[in-house]
Amino acid sequence: MQLDRVSHASDETLEGYAMGSLGEPVLAELEEHLLVCPHCQEQLKEFDSYVAAMRNAAAGLELKDESRKEFWTRVSGALTLRRIGWAMAIAALLVLVLRCDCRGDRRGARRRQPSRWPWFS
Ligand SMILES: [Zn+2]
Numbered sequence: 001m002q003l004d005r006v007s008h009a010s011d012e013t014l015e016g017y018a019m020g021s022l023g024e025p026v027l028a029e030l031e032e033h034l035l036v037c038p039h040c041q042e043q044l045k046e047f048d049s050y051v052a053a054m055r056n057a058a059a060g061l062e063l064k065d066e067s068r069k070e071f072w073t074r075v076s077g078a079l080t081l082r083r084i085g086w087a088m089a090i091a092a093l094l095v096l097v098l099r100c101d102c103r104g105d106r107r108g109a110r111r112r113q114p115s116r117w118p119w120f121s
Helices: 011-019 026-036 038-078 081-109
Strands: none
Touching: 011 026, 011 038, 026 038
C-alpha cells in the first residue's frame, strides 16, 4: 500500500485499523499517513464510532441474555417438585370447592337428585 498526500487509505484498511485487525507493514504506513492526512482522520473517526456502536450493541445483548438466564435460574430454583405438588393439591381443592358451589346452585332447581358426595351437602 502506497499512501501519500494524493492517495488515501481504502475503507477496508481504515475499517481494519478501527477493528484492530491490521497487521504490519500496513499498520505502520497507515499510522504515518494518518498523522498528516485530515481526510483519512475524518474517515477513521466514522469507522471508530461505527465500531464503538456495534460493540455497545453487542455488550447490551449479552447483558440482556445474562439477566434472562438469571431470571430462569431463579424461577426453576423456586419451582421444586415438592412445591409443584403443593400447588397441584391446592388447585385440586379449589376445583372441588368450586364444583361444590355449582352443585349447590343446581340443587335449588332439582331437589330430587341425590348428592354423590354426601359430605358436601
Ligand atoms: Zn488520506
